Amino acid sequence: GQQLNQSPQSMFIQEGEDVSMNCTSSSIFNTWLWYKQDPGEGPVLLIALYKAGELTSNGRLTAQFGITRKDSFLNISASIPSDVGIYFCAGPTDSWGKLQFGAGTQVVVTP
């Protein structure tokens, strides 16, 4: 089946720094989703991408759907303490739209 590789596994950054993470797939995706999970809560959708090459922003977050349709990137600019959490990429694996998730990127922001 499809494999989603998400990196890095974790990041320790200082407040104000930019953050970049990415996901790669062994197969082509027609949708990429990025979720954030706050500590002790369920994942919440940040950005959805539906077209190769698409670049979409949500506040300080920017995500891109790779041209090859096998990868996606999420950037967070000027990080703040509330950016702490686990970020997941996800994409549909079959015609029914079952989602497969990456292993997550844990972000820790220090003052």
Next chain:
Amino acid sequence: DVKVTQSSRYLVKRTGEKVFLECVQDMDHENMFWYRQDPGLGLRLIYFSYDVKMKEKGDIPEGYSVSREKKERFSLILESASTNQTSMYLCASRISGANVLTFGAGSRLTVL
């Protein structure tokens, strides 16, 4: 906003006990899902349901069963809990045909 409610946030059970995890959504979504989340493994799909009384195995169904008697409620059942089922369990729902899932807050289960 869609709300997905997992009534038990934290549970502690003993090996061999039967465990019920309940999930209710309030937006008439057809599809519902159960995932488990473990560090370094991301979210893995246990079971899903496309509609009432329908159920399909996900990637890791062994040791679990589900029940969907009403559209708004999707229950995950551990017939005989084992220590390797200690995990965070996440329920999610969505409109049929959409990709985006809405998640509950999660149920953290510890099996002793």
